[in-house]
Amino acid sequence: MTRDLQTLSRRWNAALVPLLAALVLAGCATAPAELPPVNAPAQFKEQGAAVAPKEGTWTRAQPAEAQPRGEWWRAFNDPVLDALVERADANNTTLQGAAARLAEARALARSTDADRAPQIGVGAGANRAAGLDRVQSPNAQTLLTAGANISYEVDLFGRLSQASDAARLDADARAGLLQSTKLLVEAETAQTYLSLRALDAERALVRESVDAYRDTLRLTQRRYQAGDLAELDVARVETEVAATESDALTLDRQRAETEHALAVLVGDAASNFGLRTDAWSAALPVIPAGIPGTVLARRPDISAAQKSVLAAQARVGVAQAAWFPDISLTGGAGYASSTAGDLFKWSARSWGIGALLSLPLFDGGRREAGVQSASAQLDGALASYRTQVLTAVKEVEDQLSALRILDAQSEVQAKAVASATRATALSDSRYRNGYVSQLDLLDARRSELRNRRQAVQVRSAQYQATVGLIRALGGGWETAVAEAAPAGVSPKVAVR
Structure with missing residues (x-):
């Protein structure tokens, strides 16, 4: 022995x-891979002075995808919205598909790790x-x-370890994409629900106008029968009644389609899903000023892009190790x-x-081509990452500018509604007393309806832009504002 x-x-x-x-x-x-920083603006243009930012105002943000995002939709103070978002998180099929792809990536990472262990x-x-x-x-x-x-x-030259790192980073990128998909689904659920409530409010306005036109039609018919008006006046009012009813039916169709889209988002069949018509009671949260540009580092899609860059760097190492x-x-x-x-x-x-x-001595350039391919993939991942950051900045600026302009538009539109309402009341009184023509009354009512519907649409756009901004910021904003606020100052969410 x-x-x-x-x-x-x-x-x-x-x-x-x-x-x-x-x-x-x-x-x-x-050499080991390095995480690319998020080159974010120090301050968003729409939250600072109304001038373009100067050069050199970009700052590097540390990765912060692990920061809590919270249940941001609860700021709208709408129990129906809360329940719908929770159903979407649990049952949305797009979210389930992203979760399956993450599980697949993690299984592949474990399979790649197995190559580094002894095989018995x-x-x-x-x-x-x-x-x-x-x-x-x-x-x-x-x-x-x-x-x-x-x-x-x-594994003397790191081929297996770098392949394992690349697979693990791919799984991390999939995890970021899952979080991004989750945020997208939640935002789309909120926006679709708020669109439905806006349609309910607009439908109520149009139906109210139909009732008003019918009252006018009854009055006009009585005056026509009494010989005070011509048949032409009756035909005009009948036209307004029919046209307004047609608008109401168009809104009914839009509401049905919106409700069906909401059913898909919450993972239910459109035939089994329904929301009753209800008052638009959701609060409109106001995101406070002073949100730092570094908040973009919290976005899960940027985190996923960073991990994809690291995975591409690791694969360059795998390709280079083929020479050993x-x-x-x-x-x-x-x-x-x-x-x-x-x-x-x-x-x-x-x-x-x-x-x-x-050790292969001659392979017809296969290894060199492998290195070039991996390097090209790294360049592509870096370009995609930079594009993702620029797109994130654009999305935030888009929503901030939309909210700023919509706020001003809402004030102007409120004045237009008040004036149109007053004009309709005066025209109706004067028409009943024979001081103005029927055309004047119909024109006043059309103007009032148009302005009221425009006011509802502006309000709906404010809700849509608020949800869009929350999504562009990567979710709940309280943590980001708290980090940027002076000591002792706590960020508050205003509601209007």
Whole structure:
């Protein structure tokens, strides 16, 4: 037994000589990847002075995708919206698909990690063959084998570890995309629900106008029967009634389609889903000024883009490691015998160890092409990452400008509604007393309806832009504002 162990030791030492020689070259592996910073504006233009930001006002933001985003939709103070968003989080099929892709990426990462571990297996076999030397072995013989084998690839140059890192970073990017999809689904659910409530409010206005036109039609018909008006006046009012009813039916169709879209978002069949017509009672939260540009680092899509850049950098290292030798260690032990009864006897034992070093000398440019391909993928990932950051800044500025302009438009539109309402009341009174023509009354009512509907649409746009800004900021904004606020100042959410 001692002699066998000494022989085994000498053979292991001989096998390790190539490994020790390869260690000299191990320092040539790729440098570790670095996380690209988020180059965000120090302050958003729409929240500062009404001038373009000066050059050099960009700042580097540390990754902050782990910051809590909170249940931002609760700021609208609408229990129906709260329930719908919770249903969407639980049942939305797009979200479930993103979760499945994340699970797939994590399984692939575990599979890649397995390549770095020793591979151990057992096996048994039976072979029957005639000997090559028919003088010594004229008859066919049976060989029975049973044993275990082990193999291990020595990762001297980081090929396996960098491949494992790349797969793990891909999984992290998928996790970021899952969070981005979740935020998107929540925002779309909120926007669709708020659109439906806006349609309810607009439908109520139009139906109210239909009732008013019908009252006018009844008055006009009585005056026509009394001989005070011509049939033309009756036809005009009938036209207004029919046209306004048509507008109401158009809004009914739009509401039905919006309700069906909301059903898909919450993972329900449109045939089984319904929301009753209700008053528009959701509060309009006002996001406070002073949100820093570094809040963009919280966006899960930017986090996913960062992880994709790191994964591409790791794959460049994998491609570069192909220029170095592959070193594998193998070993096996078991029994071999021509008879089953002698298979597990000590005399039938067999074992073997080995080390294999392989290095392609000429491959027609395959390895160089692999490095170039990985480098091109890295350049593409960097470009996509920069595009993602620029798009994020654009989305925030879009929503901030929309909210600023819509706020001013809401004030002007409120004045228009007040004036149109007053004009309708005066026209109706004067018409009933015969001081103005029917055309004046109809024109006043059309103007009032148009301005009231415009006011509802402006209000709806304010809600849509608020949800869009929350999504562009990466979710709830309280944490970001608190970090930027002076000491002792707590950010508050205003509601209007």
